[in-house]
Amino acid sequence: MDVTAVLNTLLHGNQLKRSARTGWVQRGVPNAENVAAHTYGVVFAALVLAQVVEAEIDLGKALAMAVLHDLPEGLTTDIPTPAWRYLPPGIKSDVERMAMHEILDDAAYRPQFMAWWEELHVSASPEARLVHDADRLDLFIQALMYEQQTNNRHLAEFWAGAPLFHYPEAQALYHELRRQREA
Amino acid sequence: MDVTAVLNTLLHGNQLKRSARTGWVQRGVPNAENVAAHTYGVVFAALVLAQVVEAEIDLGKALAMAVLHDLPEGLTTDIPTPAWRYLPPGIKSDVERMAMHEILDDAAYRPQFMAWWEELHVSASPEARLVHDADRLDLFIQALMYEQQTNNRHLAEFWAGAPLFHYPEAQALYHELRRQREA
Amino acid sequence: MDVTAVLNTLLHGNQLKRSARTGWVQRGVPNAENVAAHTYGVVFAALVLAQVVEAEIDLGKALAMAVLHDLPEGLTTDIPTPAWRYLPPGIKSDVERMAMHEILDDAAYRPQFMAWWEELHVSASPEARLVHDADRLDLFIQALMYEQQTNNRHLAEFWAGAPLFHYPEAQALYHELRRQREA
């Protein structure tokens, strides 16, 4: 084991604990969660969804994808949508891929981690779709909590659309969150 | 799928984002991480360790154990060691088991989650040992970061002992952290 | 005077400034008060109540009880109700008593402090009852402030019951708080 490379990976991962979720901060949520806490929420939601969907899920792959899904933000921070609009389409994936390469450096597991990462971005596998649903579920759960705890009106825009989830179970959970919000 | 039971699980999991890591708070770390961010750190360390140890690891099981390892604290909070000393030996596991049961309630995956949980507590399997090592690695990485960023002298006691890790790779990473601290 | 023992007492007391009030934190109150600030609120409410109740109050005893009432939490933190439910009934007092003993150690005033502490727990004296009323008044005042300042809906459950105070004056103040809340 290359101690330097592995510790380097871990320290980059630690950086997510110091990376705010920009969407909350820009809307004035006090003490908004960081990317590490959000990532936990996604891994947890993925673990739960994996138990309830009908598709056969490779749990190790799904949870690995979930924990890696925002790792580049340790280097780039959570750049908000308004900024990406000014950049060429598709460049977000390129930026994140380069960040992943820098984070993983010479570590022996780089090919494996990059493979999971790419598979997540293609969204073709059952595991990738599960993680995307988990990512959005954590977002809506958190938005509802912040609304119930601060009545922040700037969060209403998160609920403006009608998101389509890949799995009907995730869709049902979203509808229940929405129902509770309107209650 | 029982929507109510599943959402109930997710909302209990969300509670970790509002549960401080008591050890840091009692030692005056400003804006100390919460249990959710710590759990992310453990899952991430477990994913990395799983790549570098020689033992064969069931990745799905290991990451599931990691994400569940502090889930009871959503109900109980992170009760510190000084408090547990006043209670009968072994009661900590009982309390956490009861909290797990309450969190999982009637969800169909309760037997599976409880099985992982019990296996983690017995520490007999390669995956359980990996998660315990990951748990401590995240602790020492975070302690070092806080020391480097605030020079908090009350954190020195975390380094007083000579912890034994299950896997030599985790041990080597700990020694490197210790070396950097003394540099 | 045993300087070491007395300073030890004071440093344990200082720990309340780093002990959050868990009930607020679990409900997402940003920058929730700590136990030290709450204790101040109880001492102040006890001082005011002592002026307005008809019973004869030993003011020194009442204020001493008020300032000591959550002192064990410097060691144990503010363990929330959900956790105590998993433990044998009555064990909370035992835990707190042991913490008090550890905090006071060999200090000459330990018997006196313990006597106040025990009297408070028995709730038989006019002073003990006054402090219990003050403790709850500070809770409801703070809940109302947080509700008015953040509109946090998770605090509503504090108002679900119909608490009975020992003194009619405390009861009247509670009713006025409740009236302002509903206005």
Next chain:
Amino acid sequence: MDVTAVLNTLLHGNQLKRSARTGWVQRGVPNAENVAAHTYGVVFAALVLAQVVEAEIDLGKALAMAVLHDLPEGLTTDIPTPAWRYLPPGIKSDVERMAMHEILDDAAYRPQFMAWWEELHVSASPEARLVHDADRLDLFIQALMYEQQTNNRHLAEFWAGAPLFHYPEAQALYHELRRQREA
């Protein structure tokens, strides 16, 4: 009992939970304590000192003085020394007295509270001296904690002088704090 006047007193007291200790804030202490937490520290120190000094102390009077000693700051905030220098000498007491009158308004206990307040300012009684010593002890304990936890160099000036305490026991505790600081 005049419910409105009494609740008015309690709400003014609650304001200390939202009043920062300016000396810490101006020196960049993150999440500095508020005046409520400091007041708790003074009441607690007064309770402890009352046990160890040789003078006979009216405990009720001493603790009442301690809990009231910064009450005006609920209206005025903790105006720092640099500002008072620009005002006529002695005006600080006048300002605080007027604030006390406004806070207590028509409450029946106003004469009693004002009498304690005036006695504290004259510093002639054993209880007043005890509270002044407690006030300074809490300051030095807190300064030491912040120094140990953040290594803030701007706090060094608090230790520049050689303060004289009224009671030898308080003086001894100060010297022990100073010794620990230099260790």
Next chain:
Amino acid sequence: MDVTAVLNTLLHGNQLKRSARTGWVQRGVPNAENVAAHTYGVVFAALVLAQVVEAEIDLGKALAMAVLHDLPEGLTTDIPTPAWRYLPPGIKSDVERMAMHEILDDAAYRPQFMAWWEELHVSASPEARLVHDADRLDLFIQALMYEQQTNNRHLAEFWAGAPLFHYPEAQALYHELRRQREA
């Protein structure tokens, strides 16, 4: 250039980053802005207003006045209105003037800075009036943001009056803010 005097000025200016806006803090706004952020808001509003009012504005003078307008608070903090009521009328300007003198010390630009400062206080020039309007616009913008983000009811009193602005354009912006608030 007198390096010591100039750096002294800059360090006093830096102090505004550690000076809370007291009005927000007393009303329980979490993580309330500091005086530095407010001053930015005033300079920015002054720059915008200077473009849209009909009067001829010396931009350099207006922006200098804006950036200096709360500089004394680096020494005095933002003393709230309740405190000033207890002091002789007009003394606020005297206090701030003395603080300005202390901040600027022997710096060669002291006469120039003091002249701007005095002109702002007299409110006779178009630039002074513009800055006063900008000061209040930033206040109302911020109050609206906090209300939308936390629903804090204690901020309602800021909107109780019917403020008169010097420039009709500032008045129109205020009316639009008020309209949005009531929507």
Next chain:
Amino acid sequence: MDVTAVLNTLLHGNQLKRSARTGWVQRGVPNAENVAAHTYGVVFAALVLAQVVEAEIDLGKALAMAVLHDLPEGLTTDIPTPAWRYLPPGIKSDVERMAMHEILDDAAYRPQFMAWWEELHVSASPEARLVHDADRLDLFIQALMYEQQTNNRHLAEFWAGAPLFHYPEAQALYHELRRQREA
């Protein structure tokens, strides 16, 4: 005056109060300043520098440039250097220019604001150079304050280089800061 366009400008400017300075956050500075507070620091430093440099400075232009210099970050946030490295060289200016256009929209002063903005980016005029020096001075002053207040070792890298300032007066102030740091 187009009330909607002008208020839109002001609300975008207000967003800087909710935009953290990423460099501090990534290095674990607790409660790091936001971009609004930093912008204040730059405007203030520019005002001071304008008094002491030999060049003739158009003060209105210099202060306008200073207050506008980070305005795009209200939309884009403070994207850190590690992220920009992954993007085509020169694209940072393009992104910021597009953000400026969106912020200023149809406001009548857009051409004027854009002209200042472009002049600042070219760095050819005495005013532009002054603002660049002021920007860096505020950075180093703040870094020194954070180091003195938390002893954060991760900030040392800010001092690794030997920055060249445009004006000898700014260079002298930097050297004095550096000297104080090493003292």
